[in-house]
Amino acid sequence: MLRSRTAAVAAFLLLTSAVAVGQEKDPPKKEDPAPKKELTREQTMKAIEQDFLKARQKASKVFQEAKTEKEEEAAKKLMPAEKDFLPRIHALIEKNDADEPGITALLLALFAFDSKDAKVAAALDKNVKNPKIRVLAEASIGGAPASAKPLLERILKENPDTATQGIACYALATMAFDAEEDKPHTESEKLFARIEKEFAAVKLGDDTLGAMAKGYLFEIRSLGVGMKVPEAGSKTLDGKKDTLAAHKGKVVILDIWATWCGPCRAMIPDERAMVEKYKDKPFVFISLSADDEKKDVEDFLKEEKMPWTHWWEGGKESPIIKNWNVRFFPTIYVIDAAGVIRYKNVREKDLDTAVAKLVAEAEAKK
Numbered sequence: 001m002l003r004s005r006t007a008a009v010a011a012f013l014l015l016t017s018a019v020a021v022g023q024e025k026d027p028p029k030k031e032d033p034a035p036k037k038e039l040t041r042e043q044t045m046k047a048i049e050q051d052f053l054k055a056r057q058k059a060s061k062v063f064q065e066a067k068t069e070k071e072e073e074a075a076k077k078l079m080p081a082e083k084d085f086l087p088r089i090h091a092l093i094e095k096n097d098a099d100e101p102g103i104t105a106l107l108l109a110l111f112a113f114d115s116k117d118a119k120v121a122a123a124l125d126k127n128v129k130n131p132k133i134r135v136l137a138e139a140s141i142g143g144a145p146a147s148a149k150p151l152l153e154r155i156l157k158e159n160p161d162t163a164t165q166g167i168a169c170y171a172l173a174t175m176a177f178d179a180e181e182d183k184p185h186t187e188s189e190k191l192f193a194r195i196e197k198e199f200a201a202v203k204l205g206d207d208t209l210g211a212m213a214k215g216y217l218f219e220i221r222s223l224g225v226g227m228k229v230p231e232a233g234s235k236t237l238d239g240k241k242d243t244l245a246a247h248k249g250k251v252v253i254l255d256i257w258a259t260w261c262g263p264c265r266a267m268i269p270d271e272r273a274m275v276e277k278y279k280d281k282p283f284v285f286i287s288l289s290a291d292d293e294k295k296d297v298e299d300f301l302k303e304e305k306m307p308w309t310h311w312w313e314g315g316k317e318s319p320i321i322k323n324w325n326v327r328f329f330p331t332i333y334v335i336d337a338a339g340v341i342r343y344k345n346v347r348e349k350d351l352d353t354a355v356a357k358l359v360a361e362a363e364a365k366k
Helices: 002-020 040-065 069-076 083-095 100-113 118-128 131-142 148-158 160-180 186-198 211-220 260-279 294-303 319-323 347-365
Strands: 233-235 240-245 251-257 285-290 309-310 331-335 341-344
Touching: 040 069, 040 083, 040 100, 100 118, 100 131, 100 294, 118 148, 118 341, 131 148, 131 160, 148 160, 160 186, 160 211, 186 211, 211 251, 211 319, 251 260, 251 347, 260 285, 260 347, 309 341, 331 347
Parallel strands: 251 285, 285 309
Antiparallel strands: 233 240, 251 331, 331 341
């Protein structure tokens, strides 16, 4: 619309100019349109990314507004499809699969579509020694398809850059940790221990791989179900020191939460009912807040009734939050009367069942 209006104004100006000079016999020659500039590889890849994001956002919006299963299924079909993007990815990697746009295109194919395309697979295989493949290792830390594992293993083994090797090792360790959620953390412990030994100094953001691996190793070695809970404590909102050991003989729920955490807030009514149910039993509920400011917790408690023990000591800088490898909120530990971790991250009915069992055990031993 804007373009047509501009053209109309330009035509009008040309006409009035011609009239002013007395009706020229020959109209002015039209200039040849300027040739379109070819997009750079970076611009081409950026356009692909933007189209992908737009398609995802559109599908997500439709999905959120869906009211029936049929509408949800229709929304899922709007998600960007590999067949629509693969030709553009091919065009990029056929010219160069080793520069930044080429690697980014491969990253999109692998992470967005879990592509099994032969050209993509060949290009990824070819680039395991490329220092630029580091971005793929970094992306894998936040979660990666299973098909990325063999590639990461090769990067760890063959890439000449120590930092890239270390990040690949860390990605493999976190993948193994998640896969071993309900099993002994055998593979992940081995990989995290290797990071401490070989890649501890590698920087990732503001942290080092060694510091990041340390938290996982502490969780694996000291915070597993069936292990004696480590000595730990914090400060109550009125500044008094409190410890887990001080509550020995009682079933303890340690709920690591934050006022800004939606799932945490959603649990409050059930937690309130639980505290009321077990108020005369060997049971204590402790909430440790990750809020940056203690005042945020205090203000929240003025509006929301949470009549149990509250700890706060520096928010995310709390020794427990820093040392216990807290990765999400809420993080929940259920500790029996003997100080043994019996359950982790159980909620709703599972949490109620766990507490009922452990309180009954504690009372039977009196």
